[in-house]
Amino acid sequence: MNKQMTAADVVARLRDGMTIGFGGWGPRRKPMAIVREILRSDLKDLTVVSYGGPDVGMLCAAGKVRKLIFGFATLDAIPLEPWYRKVRETGALELMELDEGMWQWGLRAAGMRVPFLPTRCGLATDVTRLNPELKTIRSPYDDGEVLLAMPALKLDAALVHVNVADRLGNTLILGGDPYFDHLVARAADACYVSAERVEERLALAPEQARFNTFERYLVKGVVHAPGGAHPTTCAPDYGWDMSHFKRYVASAAEEGGWQAYMDEFVSPGEAAYQAANGGIERMGALPLPVF
Amino acid sequence: MSDKLEFSLAELMIVAASEAWRGDGEVLASGIGVIPRLAASLAKLSYAPELLMTDSECLLVEEPIPLGPRGDHVPKYSGYMSFERVFECVWGGRRHAMIGPTQIDRWGQTNLSVVGDYHKPKAAILGVRGLPGNSINHINSFLVPNHSKRVFVEGEVDMVSGVGFNPARWEPGMKQDFMDIRRIVTDLCVMDFEGPDHAIRVRSLHPGVGFDEVQGKTGFPLLQAPGLGETPHPSAEQLAIIRRLDPHELRSAQLKGNPPGIRAAA
Numbered sequence: 001m002n003k004q005m006t007a008a009d010v011v012a013r014l015r016d017g018m019t020i021g022f023g024g025w026g027p028r029r030k031p032m033a034i035v036r037e038i039l040r041s042d043l044k045d046l047t048v049v050s051y052g053g054p055d056v057g058m059l060c061a062a063g064k065v066r067k068l069i070f071g072f073a074t075l076d077a078i079p080l081e082p083w084y085r086k087v088r089e090t091g092a093l094e095l096m097e098l099d100e101g102m103w104q105w106g107l108r109a110a111g112m113r114v115p116f117l118p119t120r121c122g123l124a125t126d127v128t129r130l131n132p133e134l135k136t137i138r139s140p141y142d143d144g145e146v147l148l149a150m151p152a153l154k155l156d157a158a159l160v161h162v163n164v165a166d167r168l169g170n171t172l173i174l175g176g177d178p179y180f181d182h183l184v185a186r187a188a189d190a191c192y193v194s195a196e197r198v199e200e201r202l203a204l205a206p207e208q209a210r211f212n213t214f215e216r217y218l219v220k221g222v223v224h225a226p227g228g229a230h231p232t233t234c235a236p237d238y239g240w241d242m243s244h245f246k247r248y249v250a251s252a253a254e255e256g257g258w259q260a261y262m263d264e265f266v267s268p269g270e271a272a273y274q275a276a277n278g279g280i281e282r283m284g285a286l287p288l289p290v291f
Numbered sequence: 292m293s294d295k296l297e298f299s300l301a302e303l304m305i306v307a308a309s310e311a312w313r314g315d316g317e318v319l320a321s322g323i324g325v326i327p328r329l330a331a332s333l334a335k336l337s338y339a340p341e342l343l344m345t346d347s348e349c350l351l352v353e354e355p356i357p358l359g360p361r362g363d364h365v366p367k368y369s370g371y372m373s374f375e376r377v378f379e380c381v382w383g384g385r386r387h388a389m390i391g392p393t394q395i396d397r398w399g400q401t402n403l404s405v406v407g408d409y410h411k412p413k414a415a416i417l418g419v420r421g422l423p424g425n426s427i428n429h430i431n432s433f434l435v436p437n438h439s440k441r442v443f444v445e446g447e448v449d450m451v452s453g454v455g456f457n458p459a460r461w462e463p464g465m466k467q468d469f470m471d472i473r474r475i476v477t478d479l480c481v482m483d484f485e486g487p488d489h490a491i492r493v494r495s496l497h498p499g500v501g502f503d504e505v506q507g508k509t510g511f512p513l514l515q516a517p518g519l520g521e522t523p524h525p526s527a528e529q530l531a532i533i534r535r536l537d538p539h540e541l542r543s544a545q546l547k548g549n550p551p552g553i554r555a556a557a
Contacts, residue, residue, distance in 0.1 A: 089413075091412075125423045
C-alpha cells in the first residue's frame with residue numbers, strides 16, 4: 001500500500017463544483033502547497049469550507065470560489081484577510097456564514113453520518129435569518145427547548161497539512177493545537193494530506209503515537225510538501241512568514257495585484273516558490289510567533 | 292487621592308475592564324486583544340486568582356504571561372485548552388470573554404461580520420467568529436477603544452453576530468437564560484445592562500468626561516446609574532502589575548495618540 005502522490009495528482013482528482021474542506025485555522029497549518037496547485041489549475045466553482053486564512057483569500061482572489069462556508073477569514077496578526085475582504089465586498093460570493101462552533105458541529109455530524117446535531121449557537125442572530133436552510137428543532141423531551149439543527153456539512157474532499165505522514169496514510173500533527181483537521185477528514189469522501197516529512201512506515205514510541213488525530217483509512221493520498229504550509233505556521237516546525245504576508249496584503253491594493261502575485265510566487269511552481277521565499281532553509285527556520 | 296500618579300487612558304481602561312471578572316468564580320477568562328488580555332491578567336493577579344487563563348494559544352497558565360517576546364521568562368503551564376476544548380468550555384458556559392465588536396446596539400447585540408448591506412457590504416470585517424455561540428452560552432463583556440455612533444449604532448447592528456436582549460429576535464422555546472452581558476468599557480466610560488429591561492446605563496465616567504459627551508457619541512438613549520461617578524484611577528500597585536505584564540508597552544498603541552488618563556483641561 002502506497003498512497004504517496006503529487007499535489008498535481010490530488011488536484012487532478014478534484015472536480016469543478018466540489019465542496020472542499022480545508023484543515024488548519026486562520027494563518028495556521030493551512031495546506032498551502034495544494035492550495036497553490038489549485039491556483040495553477042483550471043478548477044472552478046468550488047464550495048470552500050474553512051476556518052479561513054490565506055487559503056480562503058487566495059482562492060477568492062483567483063475566482064475559484066462559488067460559495068464559502070466559514071466563520072471568519074483572518075491572518076491573525078493582520079486581522080483583515082485582504083483578498084477575502086476585497087472579493088467579499090464585491091458581493092460575488094455565495095455565503096454560509098456560521099458560528100465557529102456550528103462549523104465544527106456540522107463536520108462532526110457529517111463524520112458521524114447523522115443529518116444534524118443540535119446546538120444553541122446561531123439562534124437569535126442573523127446567521128439563521130441569512131441562512132434559511134438552517135432549521136430549528138424542538139427537544140422531544142420534557143424541556144421542549146427549541147434548538148438549532150446544525151445540518152451535516154458533507155465534503156467531497158478534505159485537504160489537510162500535517163507535520164509527518166507515512167506512505168500508508170498515517171499522520172502526526174505535532175503542533176500544540178490539532179485544530180479540527182480530524183473532523184474535516186471524517187466529513188469528507190476523500191481526504192488528501194500534505195506533509196513536511198513522509199516516511200515509508202511510521203514506527204513510533206507510544207508518546208509520539210498520541211499525535212495521530214485521525215485514522216489512515218480516511219486518507220486517500222499523501223503528498224510530500226516541505227514548507228507546504230508556508231506562509232502560514234506549521235508548529236513546531238516553523239512560524240508564519242510576516243514579510244510574505246505583507247507582500248500578499250499589498251497585492252490586494254495594487255492594480256493587477258493578484259496576477260503579479262501569481263506570476264511572482266505561484267505560476268512558476270513549488271521549487272520556484274521556495275526560491276522566491278529565500279529557500280526551504282529560511283522557510284523552515286521561520287520563528288514561531290509569540291503572543 | 293492618586294493625583295500625583297501618572298497613568299494613561301489605556302491603563303485606566305485596563306483597570307476598569309479588569310473589574311468585569313470580579314466575582315465570576317472559576318471560569319475561563321478570555322481577554323481578546325491587548326487591553327482585555329491585560330485586564331483579565333490583572334484581575335487574576337489582584338483579586339481573582341481562581342480565574343482560568345491561557346497563554347493565548349492552547350495551554351493553561353496559573354501565572355498570566357507577559358505580552359510579546361519573553362526574553363528569559365519561561366512560562367509554566369498547568370493544563371491544556373485547544374480550540375476543541377474551548378468550544379466544550381463555551382457550550383458548558385464556564386467562560387467570560389471580553390472582545391471588541393465592530394458595532395454594538397442598545398440590546399447588546401454585536402457585529403463582527405460586515406458593515407452595510409450584507410450582500411454587498413461597505414466593509415467586510417472578520418466574520419461572525421464565535422460570537423453567536425459565545426453570546427448565547429456564557430458571560431460576555433465588550434471593549435470599545437473609540438466610543439462613537441459608528442460603534443454604538445442607532446438601530447440594530449448591521450449583522451447580528453452576537454445575541455442580545457432584543458425580544459424580536461427570540462422565539463418561544465429558545466433558551467435565553469445562559470446569556471449574560473456584563474460590561475462595556477470604552478475610552479469614555481464604563482456601561483452595564485442593569486437598567487429596566489436591560490437598558491444600557493453609564494456606570495462611571497472617565498476623568499474629565501461628561502455624560503452629555505457620552506450620550507452625544509452614542510446612537511441610542513443612555514441611562515445614568517445611581518451614584519454615577521468617576522471611573523476609579525489605577526493604583527500604584529495596579530500600574531506596577533500592568534507594566535510588568537506589558538514590558539513592550541503594547542498598551543500604548545491601543546488608543547490613538549495614547550492619551551493620558553486624566554484629560555488636559557480644554
